[in-house]
């Protein structure tokens with residue numbers, strides 16, 4: 001029987017360790033990721049040993065700059081994860097969703113484990129979970145790793161989306177950027193796996209050399225992509241990397257405004 005691999009991703013202090021420890025109990029393997037001194041933890045799910053949980057290092061972004069970010073993105077792009085549980089600190093929604101946009105772009109199905117709901121509840125801060133889920137296009141499971149609530153539901157949802165084989169959704173950005181990404185996808189043709197095509201289109205737009213090096217692009221393709229980038233930079237009057245950063249922020253700002261300050265029609269209790 002094939003094992004199912006679920007990755008736990010999230011910002012530092014989002015509650016990943018608490019979640020991982022509860023879901024795996026004592027069945028953990030600790031080591032290092034190959035070539036770096038970043039700790040690697042994995043373990044079997046307590047309730048189903050066919051499920052392997054892979055704890056990823058806590059990160060804010062998936063740029064290629066820190067060993068933790070590189071480990072996380074290399075692992076996710078290696079395609080071994082069947083689903084990602086993105087642990088999001090609900091008390092810091094906007095900041096945490098920045099990483100979410102990038103996790104979704106890997107093409108791996110994502111479920112949000114919306115953690116720290118006990119704090120939100122205690123402070124009486126409203127958040128509309130249905131709108132968050134709708135706006136993102138991924139399932140959102142409210143939880144509290146501290147109170148051990150909602151964690152198994154998140155795994156259940158991850159299993160479901162891993163086996164669903166449905167279309168994955170991506171955050172959409174300003175049309176001027178979307179046009180450039182569509183043109184890059186055209187240039188790429190079938191050089192990249194369909195599932196990871198959007199990831200590579202965005203990374204190539206950002207002139208991410210590490211991503212480019214993993215592809216076998218012709219000089220012609222490289223030239224065409226560079227032309228698309230330069231035209232778009234003129235249109236935005238900004239550099240490519242900053243364009244993508246701004247578009248991610250615009251997306252999460254709008255999404256947060258949509259769901260914060262408003263109650264859900266379903267009520268939960270986490271305390």
Ligand code: BGO
Pocket residue numbers: 010011012013014015016017018019058115116117118119143144145146147
């Ligand atoms: C300390 N609710 C609440 N209230 N707290 C939570 C929840 C939750 O749902 N989930 C996690 N925490 P990690 P990363 C701490 O350690 O799992 C808390 O980095 C403290 N420690 O207990 O480590 C969790 O792996 C002293 O808090 O996150 C931990 O993602 C005083 O959030 C912190 C107060 O969780 C980070 C808190 C000595």
